[in-house]
Amino acid sequence: MSNKEDILKRYRANVREKYDMPDLSDIKAITYPDKLVQFIKMTESVGGHVIEVKEGQDINELVKEMYPDAKEIASNLPEVTIATRNPDNVGRARDLNGTDVGIIRGKFGVAENACVWIPQTMKEKAVCFISENLVILLPKSQIVNNMHEAYKRIEFDKEYDGYGTFISGPSKTADIAQVLVMGAQAARSATVLLLPE
């Protein structure tokens, strides 16, 4: 078995001219006059839904209206009182299969491509993917322009510090004859609930 040192030794023997790291601070990245409007537009264009939650409106009522037939709702968020399952205390991740609606929290959204930063904040992250429908709670003031700004501020959770993901719309594929189909292996729909401050 060879190891790290053998590979690095061979690389060092072969590498020729060395190049400097470019300055990235002068990238003139796109910004938007109204980041929220752009975020909403992009979310819809990638197949997601956006609902602006009104001051004082109950999220639980809203989710019940959106999914009247939902039997299994999974969430570990304290404000979600209608949850029938909690990703923090299921026996195995696979027990979350059959979830009709998963409700999770996003930290911030990205206007240019509708990505929402979702660090793992639950014991079983499966809830973010295995649910048929995904609902993401996002404070509407938390929108950045582009991925450069996004990568300056992403943070992992202190407790669940091993994973985080950007999600932009529902799971999708065009692998059969290039026809776009929503709902490949993960959530078949994704709705961002924009929360007032």
Next chain:
Amino acid sequence: MSTGHSIAAKEFLKNQTYSKWHDATFWAVRSKRDNMAYGLDEWEQLREKASAIKRHTITHLDEYLDQFATKAEENGCIVHWAKDANEFNEIVYGILKNHNVKKLVKSKSMLTEECEMNPYLEAHGIEVVETDLGERIIQLKGQKPSHIVMPAIHLNHDDVGELFEEKLGSEKGNHDPTYLTYVARLSLRNEFLTADAGMTGGNFGIAETGDIVVCTNEGNADMSTSCPKLHIAAIGLEKIIPNYDCLAVFQRMLCRAGTGQPTTTYTSHFRKARPTAHPMHIVLVDNGRSEWIGNPEHWEALKCIRCGSCMNTCPVYRRSGGYSYSYFIPGPIGINLGMLRDTQQHSGNVSACTLCLSCQTVCPVKVNLGDQIYQWRQQLDDFGTANPQKKLMCKGMSAIYGNSGIYNLGTALAHWANIIPSPIINCGLNPWAEGHKMMEFPKKPFHKLIKEIEK
């Protein structure tokens, strides 16, 4: 005078309806990419930065690999180093065996194709299930990918419908893509829930944090790693980049360039195993890369981020399909990577290029793909893979073009060739008449014309 590529392309072109669809489909993807690129004023600046970051990183890879591995180990991951495909397969099998894994679900990884991992694991009794829909389709069909991003693009919905009727028990005659995708979803869902381990590739490895970053539209990499208790991530050495600031540049470009979307649905950062799983394993694979970096003309092929935009735009790829190339990666980047891998086996691909350079015009990291193909052609004689017929013709042409007397006589007499009856000159013995009619020679050669005008 035919090359391996042109012989295979002839097969592809037999079905004109399909080959036209293939061409148009990829041109549509190229147009979507253009819309994305033109939508950002900074697009060309991003390409410049992306190229410079990659040049820097792949010429300082020893430092970044060390930083990445150290960080990943601090995070609690187990890092392995594989010098070649064989060692990679052994390492992966070893990990699976230690954990008593019977079934492995995996997301799309060109590296595992490169190392032919699936047949190796299957020979050792492990069931391997591809979970990207396109990869799953070709796995059920017993085929290999014909495109790196759209692996099943060579099949239409009827092909997939008939396949699913046979393999997944779908309704007879229902070949609707939405229905078929749903059938695959149900079948794969069962695989995710019952697998013992999940494997992902990696689009990027971040030296500063130790993250493996995987971009998918389907969410299959996340499904593969959310239920099974073991995650193995496999990446080529060249996938390491310094930090998040660099990642922002590539994340913005990868999907815009490859499929014309503003982003993939999921951009997932795997730093360590989830709390209820075994430690995550990362396998760093060399398999030629530490030698390719020393190739003065071709080292920049290592900048590639595998977006597929060079094949989408390539007029030859669009009109000949992925299976016409002898290397498992087709198109301009595949021609170059194939030659780096084995010149004897893959010289037949270098003719699959018109030198239009569309590939390097769209490449988000500015790999000089067409220039490199030109360079390979200059070396065919050294490799002993130059076509003898073409060599002889080149000698003949040097004799004609190198002597003005012979050249002038030739052009003055050429028009007599016009009276040779077409069936004789356009027959199979004349390789130039293949696929097009021979030209008609003018009575007055250009030389004569220009002299008359100048008088």
